[in-house]
Amino acid sequence: MACVDRTLAEAPRYFDNKNNYTRSGHDANAALDGGIAYGQIFYMNTPPSNPVDLYFMDARSKLIDIAAFMDRVQRSGETDDYRYQMFCQALQGLDSSNRAEAVLGIFSDMTPEPKPIATPGPASGAWKEDA
């Protein structure tokens, strides 16, 4: 059985013209008439919580974990490991304005062409040229 396309214009509408959510119970078609097109509304009913309040302790803990990881690798004498080298490079991504994207990019394979053959084993998390 083939799937048929339904255009987005046919999607149900859920909001009235004052941005109130009008869907009631399980009646998906309750707000079809006079509603605002699906997807045009993106709002919060309360101001977003302060991200520092929400995440400071968690981020602080992870930062200390990173520091302790680097100490641990140094004590074990494994700082030449390519993954650790990439890790240290990725820390420079923190100077970017889009830090998460920059860090992910530093760990990534930036070569454009498909590989001749799939390398065995799982991805390591850090790109290595001859892997």
Added chain:
Amino acid sequence: MRYIEPHAHMVTRTTNDYQSLAMAGCKAVCEPAFWAGFDRSSVGGFRDYFMQLTEYEPRRAEKFFLKHYSWICINPKEAEDIGFAREVIALIPEFLEKSNVLGVGEIGLNKNSVNEVKIFQEQVEIAVKYDQLILVHTPHLEDKLKGTKLILEMLQEHSGVRPERVLIDHVEEHTVRMVLDAGFWAGITLYPESKCTPPRAVDMLEQYGSTDRIWMNSACDWGVSDPMALPKAIMELRKRGFDDAAIDRFVYRNPVRFLGQCPKFDLTETDAV
């Protein structure tokens, strides 16, 4: 709160997980075909797996008032042997006829190899030929950026592919924008270690959620993963100030809108429960 789990490998999970999903508000679970953790030794192994996805798992889910849908394909990790992969691809049309199959997936790339590319293209061709939705797996970790770019190029070059009928899964901060800008749907996978945490997922929803072409999933399987990841993300959304309507859109209505392009996706019975 009601939600859809649009990507979960339930064959690897216990029945207790089905119960937990149902109790948390899940209305339907969608299961793409994937790598079993080992390479299968015969085409018959795939036939058995596809039977499990289309016959057995729906019954297991039904016990907890959950609808179960599946996607059929050969995964990229087992695509390196082209001859073998083509024998599996030959099975796909038969299973596309099954009542719970939503389309072809999760096809994609794993290590971005030449053979993976060929098998990806051949399965896209099958999807187009049979007018199916497509679910795309993007590679792990350091291979994700390159793989996502290759996948987008191939999909955009194919005149028969309609972006609104393709979801590209496992996006992260470095790939989400290019997927959405190209007109495709994007899936954010919530994993405890790799892929994305709930706070990062909500960051992306804050930046790109107004596009509507985005959802979250747990992609729970046999690895380090969490079938309760979506309820945890819902809690994260609440912490960040999203109201019930906005959350409902991300975790229920957006998946329904994409999956509902396949007429077999029908939540009428579960909505009534």
